[in-house]
Amino acid sequence: MPPKKKRGLPPGALHHVERKHFKVLFCGEEFPAGAEETRKALEKHDAVGNCEFRFVACAREQVATEIVxxxxxxxxxxxxxxxxxxKAPILxxxxxxxxGLxxxxxxxxxxxxxxxxxxPSEKTGNADSTAEMAVFLLLAGLRRVNQLAKSLTDRRLGEPITVQLKGKTVTIVGWGHIGKxxxxxxxxxxxxxxxxxxxEWPKEEWDFLLYDEGVRPLDELKWIKNSDAVVLCCNQTKENMGMINDDFIGHMKPGAVLVNIARGGLFNREHVLRALDDGRLGYLASDxxxxxxVDPTDPLVAHERAYFTPHVGGVTDMSYQTMGAIVAKACASLQADPWMGETCVVGISPELRYMVNEIMIVNANLPAFPGVTGPCVDFEQCRKRCRC
Structure with a gap:
């Protein structure tokens, strides 16, 4: 006879008693190195009880079946x-x-x-890796990599003339860890x-020793008029979908370089293509x-003044090894303790957002479980109180 569920336990809380496998599912075949690093890291953790970790990476078409x-x-x-x-009753x-969520x-x-x-990107190497990619793309735009490749093919030396980065004004859109x-x-x-x-951020958070002009609100697009290049580092939200449109580009310096290491949803594709065609936008370099x-034959991707990479900004050895270890650690913590171990968020208020155990819980307004009220910030006390 299976053990009786205790009142107030979250779904699947008795998994270490009732089930032989704790399943970790990678939903899709993109970014294969991430799945591989997680699998290797998970092998270093021992599951609690008679349970074993089961790691699955499947094609996107199979997710609906595997997530069950x-x-x-x-x-x-x-x-x-x-x-x-x-379809995921025990998730x-x-x-x-x-x-990106x-x-x-x-x-x-x-x-x-x-x-x-x-x-979060700041402690995993992800922010560093993505920032390096931004510099690479900016240099690719200023140095016109497409034309350089054509000159090499045509066996022409010393052309084309390109643009030096030193002394140029660059505006960074998005002032998070990657932007910094x-x-x-x-x-x-x-x-x-x-x-x-x-x-706008509080002035005490501006680092005037490092940054020349400080931080401005995004609606003050006048600040990009003097920029030789604009680098997009912001999150994609419902509010900024398609924000790189005629209005945004119209505020840019004619012929400027646009770099996107954020999300493709920020583009209004038709507006960007039109701006490249008529020369208002000098160059687009995007990850x-x-x-x-993306379709490599798309007119925007194939444009002579556009350069695209396959979403690899954060895909480096250091960032992937670190993030794989973090995912494995979070899974091991969750399997060992039905109350999430150190990732317990019982009773967190909707306004509260904080990082625990190297991951950041974003839906902090989960309903409180019975007998627990108020923000839970003392993890040891939380575990003691939550036990039934």
């Missing part, structure tokens, strides 16, 4: 919506291998008591830097696209 008995889902580029979650955690229905996760989390790392690197090139974000994987 999954404990943890890593979405990658797969859309996680209400329909898919309805406890949706953890992105990185930062725009494809996950947070409300649906919260409604079902499923934790939704991401891995981009600024630190561009400072070494002798660039004049300024940054804009959705809302992301409006649809991924």
């Amino acid at each position: 008995d999954a404990d943890v889902a890593v979405p990658l580029m797969t859309k996680i919506d209400e329909t898919l979650l309805a 406890k955690l949706v953890l992105q291998f990185g930062v 725009e494809g996950v229905d947070e409300e649906a996760c919260t409604k079902r008591g499923i934790l939704l989390a991401r891995i 790392e981009v600024a630190r690197r561009l400072r070494a090139f002798g660039c004049k830097l300024q940054a804009v974000r959705k809302s 992301v696209a409006w649809q991924e994987p």
Whole structure:
């Protein structure tokens, strides 16, 4: 006779008693190195009880079948919506291998008591790797890599003439960890830097020793008029979808370089293509696209003044090894303790957002379990109180 569930336990809390496998599902075949690093890291953890870790990486078309008995889902580029979650009765955690959660229905996760989390970029090497990619793309745009390749093919020496980075004004859109790392690197090139974000930061948080112009609100597009290049580092939200449009480009310096290491949904594709065709936009260098994987024959991708890479900004040895270890550690913690171990978020208020155990819980308004009220910040006390 199976053990009786105790009152107040979250779904699947008795998995270490009732089940022989704790399943970690990578939803899709994109970013294969992430799955491999996680699998290797998970092998270093021992599951509690008679349970074993089961690691599965499947094609996107198979996710609906594989998620049925999954404990943890890593979405990658797969859309996680209400329909898919309805097929996952024991799912406890949706953890992105990185930062972007725009494809996950947070409300649906919260409604079902499923934790939704991401891995912040600043301590994993992801921010550093993505910032390095931004510099690479900026140099690719200024140095016109397409034309350089053509000159090599045509056996022409000493052409074309390109643009030097030193002394150029660069505006960074998005002032998070990645934006700051981009600024630190561009400072070494002798660039004049300024940054804009959705809302202004307190002045005490500005680092005037490092950044020339400070941080401006994003609606003050006048600050990009003097920029030789604009680098997009911001999150994609419902509000900024398609923000790189005629209006945005119209505020840019004619012939400027645009770099996108954020998300492809920021593009209004038709407007960007038109701006490249008529010369208002000098060059586009992007690691992301409006649809991924993008069609390489798309007129914008194939444009002579555009250069695209396959969403590899954060795909480096250091960042992937670190993030794989973090995902494995979170899974091991969850399997060992039905109350999430150190990732317990019982009773957190809707306004509270904080990082625990190297991952950041974003749906902090999960309903409190019986007998627990108020923010839970003392993890040891939390575990003691939550035991039934």
